[in-house]
Amino acid sequence: MIIQPSQEIQEVSVTFLPSNRSVKILPGESLIKAARNAGLHINASCGGSGVCGKCRVIVEKGDVEGAKTEKLTDEEFAEGYRQACISTISSDVTVRIPEESGAKGGVLETDVPTRHQARMHVFDLDELKKAGIFDPPVEKLCLELNSPDQSDNKADIGRVVHGLSEQYDRHRIEAGLDVLRKIRRVLREKDYLVTVTLRQSVNDRSKNQLINIQAGCWSHRNFGLAFDIGTTTVYGQLVDLNSGRVLAEAGKYNAQISYGEDVISRIVYAEKGDGLQEMSDLVVGTINEIILKLFKTAAPPYGVTEDPIDWQEINSITIAANTTMTHLLLQLEPDNIRRAPYVPVSTFFPPFRASDLGLELPHHTVALLYPSISSYVGGDIVAGVMGSGMYRTEQLTLYIDIGTNAEIVIGNQDWLVCAACSAGPAFEGGGITHGMRAATGAIEDFSINPQTYEPMNMTIGNKAPVGICGSGLLIIVSTLFEHGVLNQSGKFNKVDTPRIRTGRSGYEYVLSWQGDSGVDHDIVINEVDIENFIRAKAAIYAGAKTLIEEVGLQVSDLEQVILAGAFGSYIDLDCAMTIGLLPEVDPTKVVYVGNGSLMGTRMSELSNHIRKDVVEVVRKMTNFELSEVKTFHDQYVASMFLPHTDMSLFPNCQKRLAAVINGK
């Protein structure tokens, strides 16, 4: 189920001295990454861009590539010095970390256990096929038809429908005006060799729609789009519907964001004058921009050939969003979503014509929107439950989707309960001074020298840091806390480093000085950021704990935990448990699916079975209003600490903290 992206590629071995610790790593990775995986700290504040020059190591055996900037003299290079962050490992190598770069006394080497990362659950097409549910709802079928004669002069569309029945066992087919208006010419253009685009109905009882017809055979070109519309960010994928391959992925901030960071402020705006239309136009604009970007960045081959994808070849789009975002996209009045008893306009949606929604897609393209459960448990979470296979598993599963709102689902194939809690946008970079979404230059991993408190910043794309993404924030707070830089309340202790100073929002820690960063200022994290972060994690933890207890279970009953959220490429489980975001569970039970909503929409593009099942699943999901569960507020208040007021809930965290303190 958990796929290592390139299992077949031979890993190479990196040995670090003086600790003599070895790790296996994929060729192409950097030495700093290898050190991180080995649990070793190397000072590095420029995010792997080679600018700060602090991460010098000495290669003692083997060699690495590209590990030099003007920060190293030719003499040093000849002596074996390399810059760890910009090195590329291609074969076995032994490297010494000099005292000035590493942590003194090998403390880290001996006392900090290897970190557990919940690896990305990579979408597995074979798994779909094995389960017999790989059946893209839109299929393209080539037909060779006989030309009409005296004894067979059925109508053009009748000929095609007959062919689909005879050659592909497809029945109950209906064609709209677009197809009828061109079918005569198309049939005769390549002597009755045609390709039809067929949209299977979502329910077995309705007709299948013949949405397009082309002259010649084009069945190898069948593309769809999967979209997750978040309050903060919108992500899209361009999918090859024959192979299931993701040809491109792109994300952008939701353009509505300038009208408020949370759903409530968007609703307030939408209630006034043309606000609803404006909100819709903004998000539609964002989607259209992402679509253009997907076309530009799609990696060939595109359905066997290298011919660029024409927008006319997009046959379907599946969209998941929270209930408010769905309402704003469709221009449904969201007014009552924010007013008790929180009544949305609709939770189910029929298939729409994508162009009717303002999307710049061909007239035949169908848009499917994921149904939602309630005003605060939206189609995004339903998409995650569907896409992750939670609804099909026997295992008792806790599913947590971390976004501006966090949603929690507990259950399995037999029952499902869900709840939403307002986490705030911290994990998406919102409300954090230098927060950003998981994009190039975002600090996504971090370590600290326990003596000097110098940082090791690792960024997405190994560029100079420009901000902090969700997964980075998690690791930074956890690491600062573990090393006594932060106390249990999230306030800075008085430790001796110039990196801690008084800023505009109280005390702050400088992750990257301006000169080492990719922006024109220092990159910091301050106490207000940390407070926002703690609020977010507390809401999620309290929500999960409350829901588990409401259904009469305990954390130890969980057989699987699925984490979702567009906050980075992986999640560090030790950190997540150290700061009390997650209850302490066996790390092997945890998978991280990244953007679960996006995954669910992609799965829907590839499996009509999932589309069919979703109605039943939504009916089955029981919604809890946390605000009405008495214990929730107490749980929340108790969770507003690192990791929690009740440390007995986090025994491993306790041990780790003790080890660090003893290490000093």
Added chain:
Amino acid sequence: MIIQPSQEIQEVSVTFLPSNRSVKILPGESLIKAARNAGLHINASCGGSGVCGKCRVIVEKGDVEGAKTEKLTDEEFAEGYRQACISTISSDVTVRIPEESGAKGGVLETDVPTRHQARMHVFDLDELKKAGIFDPPVEKLCLELNSPDQSDNKADIGRVVHGLSEQYDRHRIEAGLDVLRKIRRVLREKDYLVTVTLRQSVNDRSKNQLINIQAGCWSHRNFGLAFDIGTTTVYGQLVDLNSGRVLAEAGKYNAQISYGEDVISRIVYAEKGDGLQEMSDLVVGTINEIILKLFKTAAPPYGVTEDPIDWQEINSITIAANTTMTHLLLQLEPDNIRRAPYVPVSTFFPPFRASDLGLELPHHTVALLYPSISSYVGGDIVAGVMGSGMYRTEQLTLYIDIGTNAEIVIGNQDWLVCAACSAGPAFEGGGITHGMRAATGAIEDFSINPQTYEPMNMTIGNKAPVGICGSGLLIIVSTLFEHGVLNQSGKFNKVDTPRIRTGRSGYEYVLSWQGDSGVDHDIVINEVDIENFIRAKAAIYAGAKTLIEEVGLQVSDLEQVILAGAFGSYIDLDCAMTIGLLPEVDPTKVVYVGNGSLMGTRMSELSNHIRKDVVEVVRKMTNFELSEVKTFHDQYVASMFLPHTDMSLFPNCQKRLAAVINGK
């Protein structure tokens, strides 16, 4: 089945002297009509407008109203003289026809049998109800819903769907964007009292569409449109879908007519440049004009109240047309309809949004098009077969629809065969010098003085004649032939009357001198008109005869004959058999349904059962290509006489001719 429009009204008795023949007639009719019904001739060439003054009669007992113009002096009026054509009968009356007005010697009185008219089959809603198939596909349902609270906060649309299920047992409901976008406000406007417009799906397996929602209770206002689009004329009806009542009917020439009188010339035009778009625009324009006219002329009450109908209240439109007209309306390329092997683009059509077809109707209005059988057996004939109940009867039925093309269907509930033959537009007034469609001023009945050959013209609306409609043409030709004015080849015999003269197209008979007519010229019928007429009737007769024989039957096997065609308010069966349009059958077997296509569309507006059955019926109908049946051409040539070359096929006609000749 055959309804006398006002059965409950007491008929009055009119006795004519000197023949002493009496007829019963409805109050309000004219004396000339009564004479016609009695088989008596009164000279009258002005169509009942009172202009010619030739129809003077003397009232001997009782009286009539309004029977005087300046053509009668006060003295004459005092003596009892009245103008028969403008008289109104309101009570029993005895009238003498003076020699100068009537036929001499009482010939008509004694020898011409009473005419058999196939009376209009008036659409019977009770019949639909009795058969359990009165179920308008679009229904309006009032719902009183509970307002949401903490324990019941389902989505707005969910509340309505739930209400439809609980209160009306309606399930499987889907709503589109239009409804979703307004439902929040509408629900709350009248405190959760709403009216939904529900479109039942045509097939049981698809979802029912919630197409509109209104605040308050509006179930009594539910209107639909029924349209027949002929090559020559377009007819529409505005129907109250609750009562089944026709609120208005209107017709107009199809605006395409300036591009050719038959389907072939329309197709030729549509093949060039923007021709198809133009053809579509033209007929759509005609439909839109008729819709406006229907609104203007609709007779109150409109669904209980007198409030005028708003165009937003039109919920559905059903359209029937021949295959070419259907293609042109939908902008489907008709090119192959005119080329062997005559392949249309489509014979089945999904429901369309009426506004997508260019119709000036609300966005929620659904347009249903009748399916057709082949390029030359169209949706109009299918509509007739459905609307007349032919598809549900056990009786072996011959159905003939007379239009620009004539279609013939034979069969019953178990089997159906059909064929089309090109009759030409004569019966709709096309190709006839002074032909016109059945509208005010059209001569629809006719009699001739056997001595003087003076005419009795009776027009629709009793206005001065402006032309000849189809049913009038039939009677005129038959009467001229019966009285020896025309010979068996349709040429004028040399009879002594100034009304027969040489015109621009050979010999012609003057039906109405300019002064007596409602136009600025004489109204005539000439030999070219008669030739066109004979061609038309020959094609129809030969088609019916051929089809009957192809399925191994004889005329005598027929248990029912249904005549359809928009050529007048009734059809004279004796005339139809005299000139050889119809095979000689027992007149009681014949019903005339007028515009069968229009009737079928109205029935579809009122019965979803009929919509559901139509697919099966169309599948069952076997199409014969007459041009490929060897005997057809011979039948046609043999039918190019009055009534036929083989007089033994028309024994009654033979008898009648003999009687007239003996009478002279």
